[in-house]
Amino acid sequence: MPCTDDSPDRIAAEARRALEICNACQYCNGYCAVFRALKPRRQVGTADLLFLANLCHNCRSCYHACQYAPPHAFAVNLPKSLSLVRQNSYRDHTWPPFLRGRLRYTGKPVILAALFAVVALALAAASTVPPEALLGRHSGPGAFYRVVPWEIMAGLAGGVLLWSLLAIGFSVADFWRSMGPAPSGVPLLPVLRETLRDVVTLRNLGGGGAGCFLRDGGRDGGLSQARRRCHHALFYGVALCFAATGVATLYDHLLGWQAPYPLVSLPVLLGSLGGAGMLAGTAGLALLKRRADPAPVAESVTGADYALLLLLFLTAVSGFALLALRGTAAMGPMLLIHLGIVLGLFATLPYGKFLHAPFRVAALLRAAMERQAEARNRPPA
Numbered sequence: 001m002p003c004t005d006d007s008p009d010r011i012a013a014e015a016r017r018a019l020e021i022c023n024a025c026q027y028c029n030g031y032c033a034v035f036r037a038l039k040p041r042r043q044v045g046t047a048d049l050l051f052l053a054n055l056c057h058n059c060r061s062c063y064h065a066c067q068y069a070p071p072h073a074f075a076v077n078l079p080k081s082l083s084l085v086r087q088n089s090y091r092d093h094t095w096p097p098f099l100r101g102r103l104r105y106t107g108k109p110v111i112l113a114a115l116f117a118v119v120a121l122a123l124a125a126a127s128t129v130p131p132e133a134l135l136g137r138h139s140g141p142g143a144f145y146r147v148v149p150w151e152i153m154a155g156l157a158g159g160v161l162l163w164s165l166l167a168i169g170f171s172v173a174d175f176w177r178s179m180g181p182a183p184s185g186v187p188l189l190p191v192l193r194e195t196l197r198d199v200v201t202l203r204n205l206g207g208g209g210a211g212c213f214l215r216d217g218g219r220d221g222g223l224s225q226a227r228r229r230c231h232h233a234l235f236y237g238v239a240l241c242f243a244a245t246g247v248a249t250l251y252d253h254l255l256g257w258q259a260p261y262p263l264v265s266l267p268v269l270l271g272s273l274g275g276a277g278m279l280a281g282t283a284g285l286a287l288l289k290r291r292a293d294p295a296p297v298a299e300s301v302t303g304a305d306y307a308l309l310l311l312l313f314l315t316a317v318s319g320f321a322l323l324a325l326r327g328t329a330a331m332g333p334m335l336l337i338h339l340g341i342v343l344g345l346f347a348t349l350p351y352g353k354f355l356h357a358p359f360r361v362a363a364l365l366r367a368a369m370e371r372q373a374e375a376r377n378r379p380p381a
Contacts, residue, residue, distance in 0.1 A: 110307040168355065318337055
């Protein structure tokens with residue numbers, strides 16, 4: 001039965017069928033954590049399916065190695081099946097609960113929300129900020145705050161981000177419960193160490209070491225670590241941007257040094273390195289998606305992928321544009337555009353593809369707990 005973008009029940013049934021075939025075959029056991037976690041499961045229940053689907057990093061190596069993939073009659077397409085289950089898991093664990101079933105993770109709502117944030121902020125500024133302040137040339141400490149006061153800027157961004165973090169936290173907690181009871185009595189420090197290693201290195205995105213299949217052409221396509229490197233560039237780029245914001249906050253509130261800062265200052269250097277990483281990561285991932293074999297990809301999830309990449313890319317581009325235009329009459333409008341994009345990004349974090357990151361961390365944590373429990377219960381040699 002080929003995998004199709006169908007009803008949740010049929011998606012789950014197809015994913016279970018594929019996993020049961022995989023567990024009988026076990027050819028791909030060395031590729032990633034999914035197959036190790038699958039091995040002791042004689043049956044795949046609903047909780048197991050949620051766990052395994054979010055543990056999958058979608059490297060797709062198992063599809064290209066599978067002897068039962070299309071055109072075989074079994075038509076096993078595990079990456080596509082699990083990606084559809086993941087997409088449904090985001091929807092089913094959305095917070096607040098009344099949004100469940102009302103949001104479709106297609107990417108369009110994310111882009112529309114970001115566009116709304118930019119337009120709303122521009123209209124609010126046009127009606128409240130004097131033209132000479134909005135379009136004037138501002139330089140020196142506090143230049144940004146002559147366009148948008150610090151209280152409004154920090155209040156909007158902080159409030160939206162706080163809401164999103166709260167929503168993500170509730171979603172992840174609900175997802176954790178949906179994975180079923182966690183192993184008890186496992187040592188915490190080794191579990192956290194294993195999980196952190198898996199998150200930081202993204203080793204499960206390595207396709208068992210050789211990398212992901214990227215090129216068009218199906219089974220004869222090339223293997224590469226490019227997706228892993230692009231994810232690293234994006235991850236550490238975002239981290240550096242948050243570090244730049246943190247340093248700027250300390251400068252402002254502890255030392256009394258207001259933005260904008262000199263080009264060679266720590267906040268600007270960290271933000272520039274972070275922005276460069278975001279540009280390289282998002283552009284690289286978008287290009288790799290276009291080059292990838294479409295067979296193991298679910299079409300319904302690609303829109304959300306591109307929407308998140310686009311928002312992150314525009315955040316970095318608008319940040320660099322603001323850096324280049326400060327001190328000019330275009331600084332005010334560019335500041336509003338940048339803030340609007342950032343607000344749109346923050347507001348949509350719990351309702352788009354970004355949710356895959358905390359869900360995957362939770363699944364990696366559960367997998368590390370299971371491995372520790374297995375090691376503890378293993379009889380001595």
